[in-house]
Amino acid sequence: MLTLAQETYDAIVAHARRDHPDEACGVVAGPEGSDRAERFIPMVNAAGSPTFYEFDSTELLALYKDMDARDEEPVVVYHSHTATEAYPSRTDIGLASEPNAHYVLVSTRDGGNSDGPVEFRSYRIVDGVVTEEDVTITPTAETPTRASTD
C-alpha cells in the first residue's frame, strides 16, 4: 500500500494537469528503507512528449546525489498518461528500474488541464511484474497553526 499526504497527492495531480498534454514526471523521496514518501520533487520531462517521459540525464545525477547525501531513496516515481488509462505501459514496465519504489500513474485524459477528474493509481513493478496496490491519502500532517481571521 502507498500512503501519501494530501498535500503530496495534490502536488502530483497539479503537476500532471499543468503539463498536460505532455507527460509530467517526478519523484517523492523519503528516508532509505522507511517507505515514507516525504519530499516532493517535480522533474522536467526532457522528452517533452505526450507519449514519453525521461528525466534529463544531468538532473537525474543531481537528484540521486542529493538523495544520497540525505540518505533518501525514491519512494514514489510518478508520471502521467495524458491520453490513456493510469496503468503502466509496456515501456513503463520495461524501463522500471527502482524495485523498491511505488510507481504512481496519473491519467489526465478526462480532465486535461482543468480541475476535472483524474485517475490516480499506484503499482509495484519488479522484474516485469506489475502489482497494483491501494493508495491511502492522509490529512497533511503538522499544518502550521495560524490565528484565525474568519
Added chain:
Amino acid sequence: MAIEVRIPTILRTYTGGAKAVEATGGSLSELIDDLEGNHPGIKGRLIENGDLRRFVNVYVNDEDVRFIGGLEASLSDGDQVVVLPAVAGGA
C-alpha cells in the same frame, strides 16, 4: 589503484548488495570488462550490441559519458564512475 563505481539498486544483485565497488581500466570499456570479471552478468546490463544501453546513464566525475566519448571515455585512478538507469517510460 582503483576507480570507484557507484552501483544503482537494481544492479546490486551483481555486487552482493554493495552500493559501490572498485574497478580498474583506462577507458570505460576496460572498466566494464574488469567489473564483469568480478561481478559476472553486470556487463550485459550496461552494454548491448557493443554500445552503452540507451536507458543506462554512466557518469565520469559528474559528466555523462555520452558527451566525453562513450565507452572510449578515458579514466584515471581516483575517478568516480556513477551508473544510473534512466527514469523513463511512456504511454
